[in-house]
Amino acid sequence: MNDARSTGVGLTCAGLPAGALDDFLTAETIAEIAQSFWDAFLPDDAVLLPGSTLPATEEVRGRIDIGGSWSGSVELSCSLAAARRIAAAMFSLSSDALEVSDVHDAVGELVNVVGGNIKSILPAPTSLSVPTVGDEAGEWRFAATLEHEVLLDWRGEPVVVRVWRAAGPATS
Amino acid sequence: MHALVVDDSRAMRSLLRQILGRLGIDVAEAADGRAAIDAVVAGPLPDVALVDWHMPVMDGLELVTEMRRHKEWRHMAIMMVTTESEHENMVRALLAGANEYLIKPFSADAVLEKLSLLGLAPEATPASDHQGGEYLP
Amino acid sequence: MTTATTEDFHFLQQFLLDRSAIVLSEEKHYLVETRLLPVVQRAGVGSIGELVRAIRRGDRDVEVAVVDAMTTNETSWFRDAAPFEALRKIVLPEVIAANVVRRKLSIWSAACSTGQELYSVAMILDAEFSEVASWKLDLHGTDLSTTVVDKARSGHFTALEINRGLPASHLVRYFRHEGGHYVIADALRSKVRFELFNLAKPWPPMQDYDIILLRNVLIYFDVATKAKVLEEAKAHLRPSGYLLLGTAESPRGLVEGFHSMPAGGTTIYRKEGA
Structure with missing residues (x-):
């Protein structure tokens, strides 16, 4: 359900040449942005450590697309346990009172904030799609190039932020 | 005091409701700009609208522009609450009639301080009387 | 190396209360350890115990780093x-x-x-x-x-x-x-x-x-x-x-x-x- 879908953001390759993203966005900056979400919204439980391993299963995935001077996607995935803990904090509910839609909405806002802050670093003009959340990797990934993969660890639960460059106008 | 939280994310609306609720502020919610206009028309007039930028149906910038067409809503402050922080876009929102700007992510303290800047802090200093405030650009 | 002894924890509790009015309950032991780990690494010391000793000596840079790590309390513009x-x-x-x-x-x-x-x-x-x-x-x-x-x-x-x-x-x-x-x-x-x-x-x-x-x-x-x-x-x-x-x-x-x-x-x- 609710899998990543085309969001209407024009995925063209105008603007930044391939490889130029690093001038603006480093893995360290991505980790800082993710940390700022935890600092602000989960202040009692806010430490993200560098992660060392990919999760065996990435159970919840959020994605948001950026278009404009640079085109691509920011993808954030985590374990279901991490997603539920984020949702519980944002909705102020106990974990067992959460619906699937609550968990998806919370991860959607997480990827929206992380993606929005990444967008704001890129040279204007840029545009941002509405986030989508699902539990499987979409086919769009086959055509995109992985620019950054940042592994984080939140109290033993994996959180992964990936930045993908769109392949070209045909990708969506 | 009444606040209207306009954001397409239920999680963000819930979070802002908690923060504002702890300050003793009544909160109404809308999921897009059109629903926000409907909520204000239905009344009562909020003291402040907290407005996301990127939303379906009617986005935050359109909403601010539309809200400021209603002169009878001039006592309502508008605060953008968004990741949108391109300089040019922040200026556009302020020129359209937004009075403050809060960048996501934000701490609960930051919300309170921004309300203070609007003269709307729940334990406001005696000098600032928000009843008389006009927030037209 | 990253564990805080009870004595270290109590010192940090009092220090953060005095310095920043932060109240750390006993169950925040975990939080202290995870937040101070990066400070331990950056300060080039071996343990939280050594951080505590640096604070006792009046090492202001370590004090600031510890307070920063334990708070998300940014200084405000136009504070008050x-x-x-x-x-x-x-x-x-x-x-x-x-x-x-x-x-x-x-x-x-x-x-x-x-x-x-x-x-x-x-x-x-x-x-x-x-x-x-x-x-x-x-x-x-x-x-x-x-x-x-x-x-x-x-x-x-x-x-x-x-x-x-x-x-x-x-x-x-x-x-x-x-x-x-x-x-x-x-x-x-x-x-x-x-x-x-x-x-x-x-x-x-x-x-x-x-x-x-x-x-x-x-x-x-x-x-x-x-x-x-x-x-x-x-x-x-x-x-x-x-x-x-x-x-x-x-x-x-x-x-x-x-x-x-x-x-x-x-x-x-x-x-x-x-």
Whole structure:
């Protein structure tokens, strides 16, 4: 359900040449942005450590697309346990009172904030799609190039932020 | 005091409701700009609208522009609450009639301080009387 | 190596309570360990126990790093509304009027932390007191910690920091967005200078100021040091210069020669004698 879908953001390759993203966005900056979400919204439980391993299963995935001077996607995935803990904090509910839609909405806002802050670093003009959340990797990934993969660890639960460059106008 | 939280994310609306609720502020919610206009028309007039930028149906910038067409809503402050922080876009929102700007992510303290800047802090200093405030650009 | 002993934890509990009014309950043991691990690594020490010993020795850089790690409590711009209202409405108009012939104005933020207070003053002067634009301005910030002085000088702030009490009009006017940080405009940064300074040690020969901001720092000193710092501050104020202290601080019983004046919700102190 609710899998990543085309969001209407024009995925063209105008603007930044391939490889130029690093001038603006480093893995360290991505980790800082993710940390700022935890600092602000989960202040009692806010430490993200560098992660060392990919999760065996990435159970919840959020994605948001950026278009404009640079085109691509920011993808954030985590374990279901991490997603539920984020949702519980944002909705102020106990974990067992959460619906699937609550968990998806919370991860959607997480990827929206992380993606929005990444967008704001890129040279204007840029545009941002509405986030989508699902539990499987979409086919769009086959055509995109992985620019950054940042592994984080939140109290033993994996959180992964990936930045993908769109392949070209045909990708969506 | 009444606040209207306009954001397409239920999680963000819930979070802002908690923060504002702890300050003793009544909160109404809308999921897009059109629903926000409907909520204000239905009344009562909020003291402040907290407005996301990127939303379906009617986005935050359109909403601010539309809200400021209603002169009878001039006592309502508008605060953008968004990741949108391109300089040019922040200026556009302020020129359209937004009075403050809060960048996501934000701490609960930051919300309170921004309300203070609007003269709307729940334990406001005696000098600032928000009843008389006009927030037209 | 990362575990905190019960004794370390209790020391940190008391330290953070005193320093930042942070209450750490016993179940926050885990939080202390995860948050201090990066500090342990950066400080190049072996354990949380060694961090605790550094704090006991009075290593201010370690203190700052520990407080930073344990709080998300960014310093606010225009921290506390009342003193900045007093600056706008009373202190600056009066001091500017008194200096209109000299065309000089000197202001010292004596515990400047990461610079928000001094930059806030610079913004007020730029936005509201255009008559001083052509004056010789000395806006001086000092702090004990290399870390915070370096950060103040850099003028780089995060989104979380920029959200704290900075009016949107000032955000768009005085900052540019660069690589995920908000950078203070060169025009403003060129007006301020930041240096290391230890208020508790003997003061070197230095200039006098029209206004000294000595806010939220006396609370960390014992009574004798408080009195000494206030005497020195008075000696380095120009006649009728102003001293601004933190909300919980007062020169009463510590130093003579200040005229206290209620101003909005706060009290400001004018040096007696002309």
